[in-house]
Amino acid sequence: MYLYLNGEIIEEKQARISPFDHGFLYGMGLFETFRVYDGHPFLLDDHLVRLQDGLADLKIKKSLNRAQVLEIVKDLLLSNGLQQAYVRFNVSAGNGEVGLPSTDYENPSVIVFMKELPSIIVEKQAIFLQTRRNTPEGEYRLKSHHFLNNIYAKREVGKNPSVEGIFLSADGFLAEGITSNLFWVVGEELFTPTLETGILNGVTRNFVIQIAKSIGLRVQEGYFLPEEILKSDEAFITNSIQEIVPLAKIETLNLLGKEGPVTKRLQSVYTKYRTSLWSKNELAKEIQHGPKQIE
Structure with a gap:
């Protein structure tokens, strides 16, 4: 599996996050899961609205738009040889001091990965x-x-x-x-x-x-x-x-x-x-x- 980590497409085994990332230490992170159908990320704008609202609430400074996310998704589809996919788009607070913060997070981490869709369950x-x-x-x-x-x-x-x-x-x-x-x-x-x-x-x-x-x-x-x-x-x-x-x-x-x-x-x-x-x-x-x- 190839994934996206802070601007790079890398192999899964190369992926690393810091133990001081507050997404790991305190759960300060958000994610969206969505499906790609024939290369189209369905309802992507709605997912991004919810994500941006959540980031503002957690005081994580990160702005993402359709064009940016679409480029990441297309690169990952190509790298992983997929046209239909399950996508998980993660934004973590990023590194910080040990202890509960009161200020904004200025350098969040973005991790995106995808995989083949699971089997359909009819009911x-x-x-x-x-x-x-x-x-x-x-x-x-x-x-x-x-x-x-x-x-x-x-x-x-x-x-x-x-x-x-x-x-x-x-x-x-x-x-x-x-x-x-x-x-x-x-x-x-x-x-x-x-x-x-x-x-x-x-x-x-x-x-x-x-x-x-x-x-x-x-x-x-x-x-x-x-x-x-x-x-x-x-x-x-x-x-x-x-x-x-x-x-x-x-x-x-x-x-x-x-x-x-x-x-x-x-x-x-x-x-x-x-x-x-x-x-x-x-x-x-x-x-x-x-x-x-x-x-």
Whole structure:
């Protein structure tokens, strides 16, 4: 594997970071994961907006734009002989004194690597986790290096990739999956937990909400108890690598899974635009100039 480290494309075995990097010492770092389809980094602009917002919040001075990131991605695709890829884009705080800082980080490290896409999982089953979702360290949840809560949850679920764990908040409300956002369908209404529960503001989550509204679904974000999802017809989870994954079962409740009509409609639109869009905000324009109705 070839990766990008602070301006250079190098072999994996050459990669080095300092033990005094605060991303290592204190978890002061952020990352984005996204997919490349036929050379196109899907929704890259949305990922960069979230990344830049997080960097500002952590006082890590680094400005990244589409052109810069696209050049890195293209170089890595060429070096690794890939056209479809899983990409992880990391920005770490960089070296600092031992001790908790109060000033800005002026020299962050950028590490980017990619790999072949994992096998597609057509549908999953889910359980409610005993591990509760921790509260964000700040005002909202960052996509940061702090992943211990997720690791505890994954250990609870086990190795089976076809089983997803559903976090509940400390107050007992539905939150999100271990590395995914959560949705369910009742009739022609789509439900998802509010960001106020402390969940990640997922890029794919926002795109799916945009799709749903474009095809006439009513979307409700709010505080929901576990029994409410157990009244659903369909449910699915989302993230940028797995896309939209139907749930065939939650606890003992059997669902429509991959045969769910609403889930299939959302998947159809998602697939149609994943080789062209840079941001969810482009969707309405694309639909307006495309077919009048999405089947």
